[in-house]
Structure formats: C-alpha cells, structure tokens
Amino acid sequence: MPSIHADHHYTHDADTVWHRIRGFGDLKSWLPGVTDCSVTGTGVGATRTVSMATGGQVIEELVAYDEASRRFSYRIVAAPGVREENRFVATVSVRPVDKGCRVTWQADFDAADTPPEKLEAARQGGEQMYRFCLSHLATLLDS
Known part of the structure; x- marks a missing residue:
C-alpha cells in the first residue's frame, strides 16, 4: 500500500x-x-467539508482522535481525483522532542489500478503538499 509521509520540527512545545x-x-x-x-457531527464519525481556493471540495471523516496522545486520523470520503476504493486514511500526530516538538502527517492509500508513474507522481505531490502545509504552520506559530 503506497504512503505519503512528511514531518516538521517546531521550536514550540507539543x-x-x-x-x-x-x-x-x-x-x-x-x-x-x-x-x-x-x-457535521461531533467526535469520531464527524465529517468535514473543506472548500479550497481552487474551487474544489474535499469531504473527510474523523476516524480516530486521541487528545492525550495528540493524534487524529481521518479518511477521505470524496475529493477530486480520489475514489472511495482508494481507502485514503491520514494521521496527524504531535510528539515532544528535545527543544520543541515534531509533527508527523502520513497517509496510506490503495491505488491498485493506478499505473506506477501516476502513482509515484501522486505520492510525491502529496508529500510536497504536506511539507508545504507544515512549513506554513511554522510561519504562523512564529508570527
């Protein structure tokens, strides 16, 4: 199963x-x-509809949430270019490390019918987007 992974170190506490x-x-x-x-809804099972500046929408379902561990997981229900059978599930976690914390954002998905070159391009694009978002978060935290 292909995966996307990005993490970022922050000087702020977890x-x-x-x-x-x-x-x-x-x-x-x-x-x-x-x-x-x-x-819509609360807790595990809640869904969010995310509207993007590009005009697209993504619908995601919260599948796990652990306040004590600083971790949550969600699955994509509907998104441009993502099919239900892709079973796209992502997890975001925050853990303390020396001099701050580390945020990890990773996702696993099934893409059995996707040609290898398209799969690798999608995986790399996802990692690039996750890294950009985590860097943007650092800018917000530092301002």
Whole structure:
C-alpha cells in the first residue's frame, strides 16, 4: 500500500502546536488554500467539508482522535481525483522532542489500478503538499 509521509520540527512545545491543529473543523486557520471548513457531527464519525481556493471540495471523516496522545486520523470520503476504493486514511500526530516538538502527517492509500508513474507522481505531490502545509504552520506559530 503506497504512503505519503512528511514531518516538521517546531521550536514550540507539543501542547502549543497541538492546540493550534487539533480542531477537526479549524483547518481554515492554519491550512493554506482552505477557504471554508464546516463540520457535521461531533467526535469520531464527524465529517468535514473543506472548500479550497481552487474551487474544489474535499469531504473527510474523523476516524480516530486521541487528545492525550495528540493524534487524529481521518479518511477521505470524496475529493477530486480520489475514489472511495482508494481507502485514503491520514494521521496527524504531535510528539515532544528535545527543544520543541515534531509533527508527523502520513497517509496510506490503495491505488491498485493506478499505473506506477501516476502513482509515484501522486505520492510525491502529496508529500510536497504536506511539507508545504507544515512549513506554513511554522510561519504562523512564529508570527
């Protein structure tokens, strides 16, 4: 199963960073390109509809949330270029490290019917986007 992985070290403590990103419906405050994010339901099973500046929408479902471990997982229900059978599930976690914390954002998905060259391009594009978003978060935290 292919995966996407990005992580970023922050000089801020884990609680500070976690409090900034833990809100399932709060993407607009830190994720670049998000113009709106609405949530239906609460807790695990809640869905969010994310509207992008490009005009696209992504619908995601919260599948796990652990406040104590500073970790949540979501699956993409609907998105441009992502099919339900891709079973795209991502996890974001914040853990303390020396002199700050590390945020890891990783995703696994099934792309059995995708040609290898397209799969690798999609994987690299996902990693690039995750790294950009985590770098943008660092800028917000430092301002």
